[in-house]
Amino acid sequence: MSQAPAQPRDPLGASLALSFAFVFLAAIRLTTPSTPYFDEVHYLPAARELLVSGLYINREHPLLGKEIIALGIAIFGDEPLGWRIFPLIAGGITLFASMRAMWFASLSRFSTLSFGVLMATGFMLFVQSRIAMLDIFMAAFIAIAAWQFAGAIREPETGRRRLIATGIALGCAMASKWNAIPLAVMPGIAFFIARLSAGRRRLLTSKRGIPVPGISLLEAFAWLGVVPLAVYAATFIPAESFRDTPFATHGLVAFHREMLALQTQVLQPHPYQSTWPEWVLDLRAIWYLYEPVDGAQRGILLLGNPLTMLLGLPALGWCAWTGWLRRDWARLGVVIGYLASLGLWLVADKSVQFYYHYFLPSFFLLGALALALDALAEAGRRKLSLGVLAASIAIFVYFYPILSAAPLENAQSFLNWAWLEGWR
Numbered sequence: 001m002s003q004a005p006a007q008p009r010d011p012l013g014a015s016l017a018l019s020f021a022f023v024f025l026a027a028i029r030l031t032t033p034s035t036p037y038f039d040e041v042h043y044l045p046a047a048r049e050l051l052v053s054g055l056y057i058n059r060e061h062p063l064l065g066k067e068i069i070a071l072g073i074a075i076f077g078d079e080p081l082g083w084r085i086f087p088l089i090a091g092g093i094t095l096f097a098s099m100r101a102m103w104f105a106s107l108s109r110f111s112t113l114s115f116g117v118l119m120a121t122g123f124m125l126f127v128q129s130r131i132a133m134l135d136i137f138m139a140a141f142i143a144i145a146a147w148q149f150a151g152a153i154r155e156p157e158t159g160r161r162r163l164i165a166t167g168i169a170l171g172c173a174m175a176s177k178w179n180a181i182p183l184a185v186m187p188g189i190a191f192f193i194a195r196l197s198a199g200r201r202r203l204l205t206s207k208r209g210i211p212v213p214g215i216s217l218l219e220a221f222a223w224l225g226v227v228p229l230a231v232y233a234a235t236f237i238p239a240e241s242f243r244d245t246p247f248a249t250h251g252l253v254a255f256h257r258e259m260l261a262l263q264t265q266v267l268q269p270h271p272y273q274s275t276w277p278e279w280v281l282d283l284r285a286i287w288y289l290y291e292p293v294d295g296a297q298r299g300i301l302l303l304g305n306p307l308t309m310l311l312g313l314p315a316l317g318w319c320a321w322t323g324w325l326r327r328d329w330a331r332l333g334v335v336i337g338y339l340a341s342l343g344l345w346l347v348a349d350k351s352v353q354f355y356y357h358y359f360l361p362s363f364f365l366l367g368a369l370a371l372a373l374d375a376l377a378e379a380g381r382r383k384l385s386l387g388v389l390a391a392s393i394a395i396f397v398y399f400y401p402i403l404s405a406a407p408l409e410n411a412q413s414f415l416n417w418a419w420l421e422g423w424r
Helices: 012-027 040-051 064-076 080-106 109-120 124-128 135-154 156-176 178-184 186-197 217-234 237-241 246-250 252-263 276-280 306-326 329-347 355-378 382-402
Strands: 286-293 296-302
Touching (some): 012 080, 012 109, 012 124, 040 064, 064 080, 064 135, 064 156, 080 109, 080 124, 080 135, 080 329, 080 355, 109 355, 109 382, 124 135, 124 296, 124 355, 135 156, 135 178, 135 186, 135 355, 156 178, 156 217, 178 186, 178 355, 186 217, 186 329, 276 329, 276 355, 306 329, 306 355, 306 382, 329 355, 355 382
């Protein structure tokens, strides 16, 4: 009698350990610099105004990310720890939730843990976890939504509560930053297409068929459509207390008209502005900090790990091809997520764009690379896959001083890491 195939073991413990190790590493010099740097100069004043129901500033972005920063200030004080503690926590959540999403999507330990290593050493998550910007909160909620949605598909018996959690997380992601919108509509579209392909005669009310048996299309619309919008709207309630706001006088719609106008205004050129082809090829970095501060020359560079950012590109092509041939929804999912999150910036009416807009697309790119490395390992080339992971770690270690605001020797030390002109 043949034995049943061994079930893959859930790497929950290893995922938790990796996430805690990441948070510990990112916490080193978290309060350096001791003064606001880069876009903290915009978001910290906005958070302070929230605490005192003061002026409505930083009007172009939703409120939730600034509300979370304000909570950190209220608990830990208006100082570097208070500014950056919740971004640090959000970074750890992003890493853990992303690994859980990969596990439920692929049921592969190697893919899951490889994804965690690639994200932790991919530079961008590390840097964004150490600064009081909105992007890390958006990323954390998107990762939670992906985890819960993949879990609902993999474990339909938990489908209802997971879809509710998905909807709440999607609403919070959009309420952190509008960059999340293209991804926020994906679960609902995916549910509709999957249920349509199941060929149910009562399309709207039938609870049978993929992607989540037991949940009708109408119910899914409530959890993945209505709930996100309701949660998003609820995050604007504190705006009622602002002075001289369109929200207080004309309501939420007028509030958003002003936000949209500010998002699409023509801005002055910025020395660090870049375009999406430069993001894809890792050609243009941003020095969040490079100056003498806190007793030493220090730098913080936003850049993608040059090895994995480039290896991820053929991995995306491989995922698209093999995912289509094999109807592998994990592989297709990372490709669709990458195209949706990057595609926003191909059509967005925004005159000045920056490399940090590649933050979300980079998650899907690294997810594609993790799936490709798993396939290599399964094909008997495990040493090659492990070699890529080891190289990613080694490059991260080399760049760590200018990712973590470590003391540098002198003002020209940046040349040790500025390999390309666009990294200067």
